[in-house]
Amino acid sequence: MKRKGFDEGQLLELIASGSVxxxxxARHGDRWxxxxxxxxxxxxxLAVRSQREAVRTWASLDTLERFTSGAGIRSFAVES
Structure with a gap:
């Protein structure tokens, strides 16, 4: 089965292990x-997923930056 994404817990483990x-x-509708x-x-x-949705989204880049910073993501590219 092909993987479609990771939940937040899996993402944190992958970041900690240096796998990312x-x-x-990127835009996902009117969200990020x-x-x-x-x-x-x-x-x-691969998308970061939520428990209810196939893709977890954030309303603004500011809130998304707080999430990525807290998760240990040091940099990311932005596609609009």
């Missing part, structure tokens, strides 16, 4: 979502 290679933030890549340039982008 890249991170980007976080995507991570674990492998090299050919690897798929």
């Amino acid at each position: 290679r890249e991170c980007k933030v 979502a976080v995507y991570v890549r674990l492998g090299g340039p050919g690897a798929s982008w």
Whole structure:
């Protein structure tokens, strides 16, 4: 089965182990979502998920930045 994303707990474990290679933030409708890549340039982008939704979203970049900073993500690219 192909993985579609990670919940917050899994993401924190991956960050702590150094497995996350890249991170980007992109629009998801009128909100923002976080995507991570674990492998090299050919690897798929995987969404951060919530318990209720396939993609966890944030209303503003400010709140998303607080989440990423708290999770240990040092930098991310923004796609609008």
